[in-house]
Amino acid sequence: xxxxxxxxxxxxVFALLHMANTGISLLALLNLFLFGVFMSVYMVRRGxxxxxxxxxxxxxxxxxxxxxx
Numbered sequence: 001x002x003x004x005x006x007x008x009x010x011x012x013v014f015a016l017l018h019m020a021n022t023g024i025s026l027l028a029l030l031n032l033f034l035f036g037v038f039m040s041v042y043m044v045r046r047g048x049x050x051x052x053x054x055x056x057x058x059x060x061x062x063x064x065x066x067x068x069x
Contacts, residue, residue: 003044011036 014036015029039052 007037007040007044010040014039 011033015032018024018029018032021028039055042055043049043052
């Protein structure tokens with residue numbers, strides 16, 4: 001399979017795994033898909049999963065503890 005297929009499939013799965021979140025909408029799913037694309041490309045370019053994990057963890061922390069969502 002070409003690389004772009006893996007990125008798209010990975011991004012769709014990432015977005016769908018967030019379906020149980022409260023307040024999920026079509027726009028939120030689109031944003032999650034785009035974030036999945038960004039993280040997939042980041043991982044491919046850097047060759048390291050730790051950076052993507054750190055960005056996701058920081059986002060979750062800020063969203064809960066700073067923004068209070």
